[in-house]
Amino acid sequence: MLISTETIGKKGADAIVIGGGVMGCAAAYRLAKEGLSVLLLEKTEICADASGRNAGGVRQSARDVRELPLAMYGVQNIWPALGEELGVDVEYVREGNLRLGRTEAHLEKLKALAESSKKVGLDVRMVTGDEAREICPYMSDDVLGASWCPTDGYANPLHTTIGFYRKALAYGAVAVTGVTVLGLGKAKGRIRYVYTDNGVYEAGRVLVAAGYASRAIVNTVGIDVPVEREDEEVFVTEQLPPMFDQVLGTAEADFYGHQTKHGSFLLGGVSGLQHFTSNHDDHPTEAYTAPSLVRGIIRFFPSFANVKIIRCWSGQFDTCVDGVPVISNVEEAPGLTLAFAFTGHGFGISPAVSIAVKELMLDGASTSIDISGLRYDRFKAKQ
Ligand SMILES: Cc1cc2nc3c(=O)[nH]c(=O)nc-3n(C[C@H](O)[C@H](O)[C@H](O)COP(=O)(O)OP(=O)(O)OC[C@H]3O[C@@H](n4cnc5c(N)ncnc54)[C@H](O)[C@@H]3O)c2cc1C
Known part of the structure; x- marks a missing residue:
């Protein structure tokens, strides 16, 4: 779908958001609510990638201290009333x-x-x-x-992402799906152009929130963030009688999960065996190594031995070399803001990230939540 200049104004949008996952949708909502004209560009469908495939953990524990302020702010100030704010049941449960x-x-x-x-x-x-x-x-x-x-817990990632998306549209954001961003360009030293397979879009500010694809996009203006694609698998059990409300995980993060309010358990993990499946790259959303994950889970929960798994899938996310995201403006490219490299634990902090991103894009000087350890220029060559 080509978007007319009439829709976003002759001079382009105030802001372009690249990526229709939870980060892009939440940022689009916050910016549109501030009165900016916002254009959201998404390669496939809204919520089709990690944001629609994750296990919904809203966790503060076992996080790097650099991202803890975001995690704690979200749990204290946003998650409890997020459903009300978005007008959708995000199924938030905070039972530890x-x-x-x-x-x-x-x-x-x-x-x-x-x-x-x-x-x-x-x-x-x-x-x-x-x-x-x-x-x-x-x-x-x-x-x-x-x-x-x-105070840890979980929520429904599909409801949350779509909730942010609908709110963004309600505040006037325009979304174009099925358009692939190929690169960025500057005018007079500032970020201005977003090149796509559907023409060039213009904006005064650009947010890159395209998960593991973000690295190639920012490379086009000489910026590099060391992320790579990683796979994780999730499976859903048959419905069981209510057992417990806590989220469970392991020290090695090889499995985690919780029981949903419908009775099914949502369990996820990384088996470490996914690279040994020859056809995974052809079918990246299929779970191949779930049986080995299940064996690990049964060691912790013997009573799960006869529980049926009714669905499983694989999802991909953007693992950063030092395990925490980049949420930052870019000095070499004024007008460019980055929010990616969430390393498999971005959903829980997404509502707080959207506040920080909004502040970076509107003001740029400071943010109300401390994200000083998450800058784009923290990576140094080995001495
Ligand atoms: C299996 C699994 C389990 C997880 N479990 C948890 C959990 O329990 N708790 C937690 O906090 N986090 C979890 N995560 C991580 C969490 O899902 C992510 O950190 C979060 O969803 C990141 O959101 P995002 O918007 O940055 O990325 P995404 O949801 O990946 O969205 C990026 C979007 O950008 C689009 N895009 C890509 N390239 C382009 C392009 N060139 N042009 C335009 N658009 C483009 C993609 O199509 C995609 O829609 C899990 C992830 C996976 C895969």
Whole structure:
């Protein structure tokens, strides 16, 4: 679909957002609400990539301290009323997260993460295996201990992303799907042009939020962020009677999940075996290694042994070399803002990211949430 200059004004849009995942849709909403004309460009469909394939964890625990302010701000200030704000049930549940350890090495890792998070004010503590089983009685005796964060939770990623998208449209944002952004261009030293397979679009500000495809897009104006595509698998069990409301994860992050309010469990993880499936690149959304993930889960939850899996899929995300995102304006290209490299844990922080992105794009000087550790120029060659 070609968009007319009448729709976005003769001088182009105030802002172009590249990518119709949760980051792009949430940013489009915040910017349109501020009165900017916003054009959202999406290669396939809204919410078709990681944002529509993730497991919905809204977690603060076990995060790098550089992104904890975003995670904590979201849980304290946005998630509890987000459904009301968007006019959709985002199915947010805040009943805590147990991150489980089966070995002394796991417990050491969990302790270190808990200590660093406590220093920035997060309520997270270590519990023994028995205390963990009191919170969630279905776990095997193999669990030696866990970190426990009572304010973690989960939400429905599809409802959330589409909720942001619809609100963006309601405030006048225009979305074009089926258009692939090929690169960016400058005018008088500022970002101005967005080159696509459907012509050139213009805007005073451009947000790149295109997941793992973002690197190639920003490369066209000489910026590089070291991200690569990674795969993760999710599966859904048959409906079960209500068992527990907590989110569960492991020290190695090889599996995590929760029971949805419909009764099915949504379980995800990385088996580490996905690179050994020869046809994965031809069918990137198929889950190939779910059986090995399931074996791992049964070690933690023996009672799951006979539970049926009714669906599974694979999703791709943008893993950054140092494990945290880039949320930043770019000094060499005024008008350009980046929000990608979320490394498989962007959904939970997306509402807070959209506040920071809006502030970066409107003012640029400062943000109300500390994102100082997430700049684009933090990467240095090895000395
Ligand atoms: C299986 C799985 C499980 C996960 N579980 C969790 C979890 O429990 N909790 C959590 O916090 N996070 C989780 N994540 C991570 C989370 O899904 C992502 O961090 C988040 O969705 C990132 O949103 P995004 O908008 O940046 O990216 P995406 O949702 O990937 O959106 C990027 C969009 O850009 C579009 N695009 C790409 N190239 C172009 C182009 N050239 N032109 C125009 N558009 C383009 C894509 O089509 C896509 O729609 C998980 C991810 C996966 C895959």
